[in-house]
Amino acid sequence: MSVPKFVKLAADATITSADGWQDLLTTTLTVDQASSKILAIFTTSFASFAGGGYNTHFRVLLDGVAQPCSASGAVPVSATNAACGATAYFSALSAGPHTLKLQWNTENGDTRILAGAAPDVYSADLYVEEYPTTGTAVLATEKAPLYDPLAVDSTALNAFSVLHTTTYTTIEASAQLLIVVSLATQLTLVTGSVVARVMVDGASVGGMAYTSFPGSGLEFGAAPMVRCPTVAAGAHTIDVEWHKTAGTAVVCNPATASEVNCCTILAQEKAA
């Protein structure tokens, strides 16, 4: 099984409605077995700098062909944020190298991912992995994942504070640590953003933000984050930190409000 690939936007990117589909991230995954599938996970966070009420779209291309792997987010008004992400699985591949691209397209305005200037707020990340469908020899090396759902209420402050924390131990001397966070919050009565970032051993590996717009008085937002830093063997602390820019942002305990809010962390060691 090949080594998973992870690419992360490191510089600011801008797109307008006149640009059509534009490349955002590119990577090459070498598939060892023709029977394998490819798992793709991407997440993004972006802002409107001109106007609101429009959607921005993202899609994955495999060897130049658009796949059923897409995500979209709506920016409610100008100078606000949105975030989105998707997972997908591709099959019918040949063994050998395959090129995967994350592209984006916006319906209006001036849309930016300020991954260079503000990486704790804006991001684009793409993770791809060969998924073997059979074979004990390959799969015997798979590491057990960690899954940790938040189990208490939490209220955001005006500056970053820990929303959820967990610990995962990697075994190999050098490994990629796949982290997928699914976050859903509510923000009351005002137009404001929920900002969240993933910390690994105290260092940020990137954030995202989405804006709630009080169309019905109580707004809900949800967005994922995929990250995959390279780490040494040992125990690693994974924190999800968050803050809000206005109003009152909360994540309710799944035990009492599981139908609307969550913060789950999935982590799994991968080959480096």
Add this chain to the structure above:
Amino acid sequence: MTTQGGYPQIGGQRVVVPNLGGPPPAALGTIAFRVTLGDPGQLTSYTTTEDSWTTVLTESVTVLGAASAIMIFASWDGIKTNAPVCLLRARLRIDGSVVAEGVAVSLAPDEMASSIIQAVVPEAAGAYTVDLQMFVEAPDGDFVIDPATGGVPGVDGRQASLLAREVPT
């Protein structure tokens, strides 16, 4: 805890959360282990039914190990097609039991939304049915996922996907 609009409002302080999963066992690499990977569920089209959980995608997974778990990823990308603002919810089930939920978003007309919902659930050896369900509160209309039309002219690739597979614990 108080409620507003039928949903909890909280002011509590965070407390320490136990690690529910724990680190992987060091000996895992020496254990014979097989995975049965179902074909990815791919959607033809879907429109929500107001105030009712409806199934978007269903997948079958077989667990072979005696001490394994099912790892599930699902995502969706669709559009709210009519007024007013609505609340859209999603959940994952195994054999009819809810194993993950809470990914809720508010959507205005013509707004699109996408997210990922995930779970890892220990299960005994056997065959399981996993599904992704979604829900829109009445009287707020339709949320449409339509890979055929794309939902928005000129935009392709609208989708929902679901994958469940056995993983070690």
